[in-house]
Amino acid sequence: MNRITRICAAATVVLALSSCAEDTTSPSLAEQTLPADSVEAAAAAARRAADNAQVGGTLNLLGILSGDNMTKYLQTLRPLEEATGITIKYETAGDLIAVLQTRVEGGNPPDVVSNPSAGQMRDLAKKGSLVPVDPMLDSGAVRENYPKGLWDLTTVNEKSYGLFVNTAVQGLVWYDPKTYDGPKPPASWDALGAWAATASGKGRAPWCMGLESGPASGWPGAVWIEQFMLQRHGGDTYDRWWRGELPWTSPEVRQAFAEFGKVATDAKMVSGGPKGALTTNFGDSPKGLFAKPPACQLHLQADWVGNAMAAAVPGVKAVDDIDFFAFPAVNPQYAGSLEITGEVVGAFQDTPQVRAFMRYVSTPEFSSLVAKTGLWLGANRKTPLTAYASPLSRQAADVYSKAADVRFGAKDAMPAAMSQAFLKSVMDYVRNPGALDSILASVERTRQPAG
């Protein structure tokens, strides 16, 4: 037991550290305040959410954000605090899955958690740890405002246990318009592949990739594999995969790994070779686009990276120096499929504070405020495109609203243990591509249904 205590203590220190990895933006973003009219609209929505009552009291909120991202996130909640007198205490846990698990087991859960792992939320809902959110909301009206796929993720036994507060569009292909000489947008993955082959033939690696992310290393590679699962085999196969209904040793999964491997494990295709991809931090790898001479011309990452690079690299301006196109169609049948991730909030008890919080974050006014941050897209479908202050966010929101098929990030939808095994398999595969079959066989041994 003594040992467990020691490990807990060590883990707590690690959290503080691993949370640094999440912090990818410069101070300039956090210093900007949100526009007064949007804040006022959100405050009005907050008053309605609390039926004009001064609720008071505190609400403990556990989340994964730190630094500027946390500051921005809390700015979107300030109208609620001011309108209702509720004090929101945000607690950062970089290693959120482990911390939440421990606190729930220890009988000390937070009031509300803001969790990127929808898989863990569903597990908690099944165990009866979460309280349903439907009774807190005007469900019928709210339900229409979110994509059905998102509701399905957090619905257990026909009750909803979570609401999405922000989303990110994954798998966008980023480039520097000043140096990239390939097709934009390419008609298909094959067209982009043909250009990439020519570029690599000239001795220039077309792609940059950074898989290192502390204990979560491998996730950027997982996004690549998810793109191929979704775009090659379609949304239904993709869903069966993260639900644990499709074996990891199936030809579909194997092919998705192999297609990712054609880039990641080929020293001619990825800057620095596989060893460079394994050791480079995901926050540093996009900077290769702006190296002199450029280390690469393309980089796969979610929508936030454009504004993050504009803030972090001197002289880089959004749109002029960094722009993106959506992941090109791999299989014409599934063209326009899109993967998103996001944070879902769930409640561990039903108090007046939690009720006001849940009702507030379900309003389009709150979602518009999220859009104004430039860091996330509003999850609420009623968020107007005009709410996006940053042109790159507006473009990403446009891609999101026009997507033919929207699915949630597989690694975040899977149970936490499965997700961990997936990330490890990405790292193992890039290091040792020849062992793909045995790597997939070992993940297959941990496969469990997501229910």
Next chain:
Amino acid sequence: MSRQVLLSVAVTVGAPVVLLSWLWLVERLLRPLSYRGRRRARPWLWLAPPLAVVGLYLVWPLLSTIWTSFQVRGGQHGLDNYRYLVHSGEVHDALVNNGLWLVGLTAGSLVAGTAVAVLAHLVRWETAAKAVVVMPAAISTVAAAVIWRFMFDYRPPGVAQTGTLNAIVTAAGAEPVAWLVDERTNNAALIGVGIWMSVGLVTVVMSASIKAIPAELIDAGRVDGAGPFRLFRYVVLPQLLPTIVVVSTLLAITALKAFDVVYVMTNGNYDTNVLANLMYRELFLNADYGRSAALAVLLVILVLPVVAVNLRFFRKGRA
């Protein structure tokens, strides 16, 4: 607030009062016994309160961990978790790595720490020399791991190397090495960080032990014509042996519970996993309490011989 103050006062005053009353009660109860009976019973009765506390905080959790280790996910009890220990490749790999840690960390820290202690004893700037070696011991392990990640940083050949070690390697004209990814170097790199952390403690303890060697012994050896090496081998080393045993025990236990350096630097990727990291994963991510308890039991079993050697050595020393 006032309740907390009252409580702390009550505990500060109450605990000694309760203990003294217990001792008074023991003496009252012992009175009817014979002299020999009293002699026999007294130590146990006096020790009873601390033993009860230790039992509550150490023995009971240990027993409940053992009980949990037979609990299979889903509710029933059985040997599944031990079957996992025996058959799982990841456990075997972790065992091998823990073995590397055990040998590498213990030998490395012991040799380096003793060398520094002996050599520093001979120079004038002893305090300064020792301070340099002891300083890392004051850094938290996680911080040290982060520092060393910068030291081991790898950039592809041709790009400016930001990691200290690779800057040296490439300046010497060689290709940069991905220290933490390459399986030929990564375990050594991690254990090296462990040694860097623990060598300070070894130096302090060994140094104190060297100072305690009577000067007459050294002088007698010199008079008998022993050179510096024979002096060290036949006079100093035997005197240091008890300290070496204690320090080795501590180091061996540190090696077996290695976790934070591995978790922060590689998270067990690239064949560097250790048992404690597996236990962490089962406990906090997979919430498989049975499996993590079985791994904890395995760690306890691995530590037992180390503790046994220590106890035996000291029992012999006393006799």
